[in-house]
Amino acid sequence: xxxxxxxxxxxxxxxxxxxxxxxxxxxxxxxxxxxxxxxxxxxxxxxxxxxxxxxxxxxxxxxxxxxxxxxxxxxxxxxxxxxxxxxxxxxxxxxxxxxxxxxxxxxxxxxxxxxxxxxxxxxxxxxxxxxxxxxxxxxxxxxxxxxxxxxxxxxxxxxxxxxxxxxxxxxxxxxxxxxx
Numbered sequence: 001x002x003x004x005x006x007x008x009x010x011x012x013x014x015x016x017x018x019x020x021x022x023x024x025x026x027x028x029x030x031x032x033x034x035x036x037x038x039x040x041x042x043x044x045x046x047x048x049x050x051x052x053x054x055x056x057x058x059x060x061x062x063x064x065x066x067x068x069x070x071x072x073x074x075x076x077x078x079x080x081x082x083x084x085x086x087x088x089x090x091x092x093x094x095x096x097x098x099x100x101x102x103x104x105x106x107x108x109x110x111x112x113x114x115x116x117x118x119x120x121x122x123x124x125x126x127x128x129x130x131x132x133x134x135x136x137x138x139x140x141x142x143x144x145x146x147x148x149x150x151x152x153x154x155x156x157x158x159x160x161x162x163x164x165x166x167x168x169x170x171x172x173x174x175x176x177x178x179x180x
Contacts, residue, residue, distance in 0.1 A: 028079030
């Protein structure tokens with residue numbers, strides 16, 4: 001039995017869950033999320049907890065069991081607390097600015113890069129313009145947008161310049177040894 005799939009998901013106060021077959025709609029103080037899961041997985045709401053059950057012990061059902069529970073948990077946490085990722089910009093002249101709702105990045109290219117947020121995602125910039133906070137209720141969308149922004153200028157191994165996640169360790173290389 002899947003350890004992750006077996007554990008119940010507590011539904012906090014103020015969060016409403018509507019289950020209709022394989023479609024689950026979660027509504028909370030921060031917004032509303034809706035998702036269709038695999039039709040074999042049974043999702044039940046009882047005593048303020050969500051439970052995910054699988055029909056058999058087949059390999060596919062075992063894999064879907066933990067996945068379904070994790071996705072459901074992310075929906076519940078997202079509408080009640082939200083998710084955020086923080087990116088750090090390292091490099092001389094590299095900076096981020098807000099341009100209305102959009103994010104304008106100067107990353108050493110000949111032109112600034114403008115990133116428009118998808119629906120439900122917001123940007124915030126620290127006053128020194130070196131930290132970008134990406135927040136929203138959909139964990140998948142927040143993580144994908146953070147990865148896309150990091151991918152514009154990933155940290156390079158010699159000087160460490162680029163966009164990285166806050167607290168990410170970048171392996172550094174020695175560089176040239178020089179003439180001797």
